[in-house]
Ligand SMILES: [Fe+2]
């Protein structure tokens with residue numbers, strides 16, 4: 001049995017400075033042996049790495065991480081700069097590889113033949129409504145509102161290409177485990193359309209474009225991956241689709257919290273503790 005604490009989108013800079021201590025307390029009281037943090041620790045690489053270090057120090061267990069879009073943002077303080085004047089996002093992505101437990105380094109073997117595989121992933125625009133053209137979606141602006149990655153990321157290559165790179169990396173990693181059927185796959189982006197924002201919110205028919213790609217779910221189905229962890233969308237999910245259990249447990253921005261006066265309570269509600277057991281069992285325990 002291996003106990004794992006799962007959490008994403010902690011956005012330390014937009015939630016609470018007490019979080020690393022709180023996460024440490026919660027993982028200790030649950031007896032978690034490792035943690036999966038599925039991206040968006042903070043805005044910018046320096047801030048994300050500093051946050052990871054503080055969490056690791058408090059929790060005292062490995063903190064396996066995949067890069068979120070916010071973690072690679074290049075100008076946390078100068079968000080109104082044009083992305084064209086900024087360094088390439090690949091550079092920021094590579095800086096995050098200095099975190100030794102960044103899952104982009106390759107699969108990690110756990111007890112009982114279980115494995116962890118992961119990478120941040122990116123979006124391929126495919127979750128948007130069909131009424132929008134690719135050119136409109138590449139603009140990342142709708143009715144005067146812009147998607148913030150437009151200003152804060154600057155990949156060489158279009159989003160679909162960035163996505164395909166990450167999808168290929170994830171496929172390679174899952175193969176490398178030699179045991180996809182006992183692999184926990186982690187992305188930051190949303191892997192299945194079921195977890196996008198429902199189209200009763202018209203602007204989200206546009207902005208869903210930047211949430212992820214259904215190719216990740218397709219990959220999990222093809223390879224019989226039993227458990228997928230993701231973040232990015234600040235809604236919590238635990239649902240099984242086509243044989244894969246999907247867990248999304250974001251903390252989100254403080255303004256989104258149900259218990260905004262109590263970071264401990266909110267964090268406890270967001271964090272999931274799962275147990276990977278023998279015979280492919282995935283159980284959940286309370287903190
Ligand atoms: Fe987030």
Ligand SMILES: [Fe+2]
Nearest residue numbers: 040068069232
């Ligand atoms: Fe995100």
